[in-house]
Amino acid sequence: MDTKTEQNLAASMTADTTVIIPYLAYLLQDFWELGSSPDDMVELLADHVPAGERQRALDLGCGKGAVAIALAKRLAMRVKGIDAIPEFIGQARSAAIREGVSDRCSFEIGDITVRVLSETGYDCTVYGAVGPVLGEPEAMLAALRKTLRNGGHLLLDDAYANDDDTAAPYPTLDAWNSLFENAGFEIVACRPSTDSATDYDKEMGWIAQRVDELSSMHPEQADLFAHYLKAQRGEYDELLNDIVGATWLLRARSHR
Ligand SMILES: C[S@@+](CC[C@H](N)C(=O)[O-])C[C@H]1O[C@@H](n2cnc3c(N)ncnc32)[C@H](O)[C@@H]1O
Missing domain, CATH: 1.10.287 (Helix Hairpins)
Structure with a gap:
């Protein structure tokens, strides 16, 4: 993994130095969910996408597999999860066995900046709280779009700035809407986080x-x-005051 990718990995865990990376598994051992809400993701798909249109999913930066396992268990989906931290992948594999979905889930150690280039044709891609790893929003959405078949769905967990808060380095909701449109996605639903x-x-x-x-x-x-x-x-503090965490369900339009 190159230095920039390591820096982005650290940033995805809200750290500004790569020196912390070897300690992340210890620091986060009490967490099962590392960012995204599995409930929100399951419910968004269950409410808006017929079962036949969401069979195969890719979870990029899957952490310990909380979302992937929820999709496999509750929606009977087949999911491939990829993450760079070997301890997280080990825990995801154990959890899939424990939850009885190891036949539907596979977890691989890998660098998603590389893997995103060759994973294609999915019904659904999950990009949950992974932040800047795939670049600025335009580049990130373009890369994620290519992993999907036409009509496939992206589950994206990110955040938007409150309209009146120009200091936050996050797009506003309107700005996200334009980014989605320009990247070839239509917005199916958006759920703001209810974390307290x-x-x-x-x-x-x-x-x-x-x-x-x-x-x-x-x-x-x-x-x-x-x-x-x-x-x-x-x-x-930022999530409580300046920005709103949200999960979007986006549908990939056919290429024009
Ligand atoms: C905040 S966590 C979110 C994990 C999971 N999506 C969830 O919501 O529970 C971000 C994850 O992205 C992974 N990650 C960051 N950069 C990566 C890269 N280049 N390749 C693979 N995984 C990466 C981290 O290891 C971490 O597990």
């Missing part, structure tokens, strides 16, 4: 505990872990 301050407090508690433990084990890296904790708090 209480949810975030609980998750911050988990991370703070693991930061304490790691700081005792590696005192020379205590600043790194403290900085990571601060960045996580910053993201939660």
Whole structure:
């Protein structure tokens, strides 16, 4: 993986340094969902896409497989998940066995910036809270569009800036709508996140505990872990105040 891709991987986990990467599996061991809401994704597909049109899915940056396994278990979909962190893929494989869907799920260690170029023809692609890894929104949407067959669906978890907040580095909802249109997608549905301050407090508690433990084990890296904790708090504050997390269901129009 090249340096830029590693930096983007760190950024996808709200970290500004790649030095944190070897510690992410430890820091996030209490989490099963690493960003996206499996419930929202399952319900969006169940409500809007007939079963026959959503059989094969690709989950890029699948983390521990929370979304992929939910799609396999609750919607009987066949899902391939790809993630760069080997521990996450190991946990996803174990979870698929535990949940009785290992025949419908496969999980692979891989770099999605490379794999996105050759994975094609899916009914559904999931890009859940992976952020800047595939580039700016235009490039990201173009790359994701190519993984889908005509009429296939993209489940995208990202965020939009509140209209009156020009400081946030996220597109507004209107700007996202234009980006989708220009990339050849029609918007089927959009669900704003319902996560609350209480949810975030609980998750911050988990991370703070693991930061304490790691700081005792590696005192020379205590600043790194403290900085990571601060960045996580910053993201939660941003989600509560400046931006709105959302899951979109988008349909790929036929190429013109
Ligand atoms: C915030 S997590 C979201 C995980 C999952 N989609 C979810 O919502 O639970 C971002 C994920 O993207 C993965 N990732 C980031 N850059 C990657 C890359 N270049 N190749 C593969 N996976 C990558 C990270 O390892 C991490 O698991």
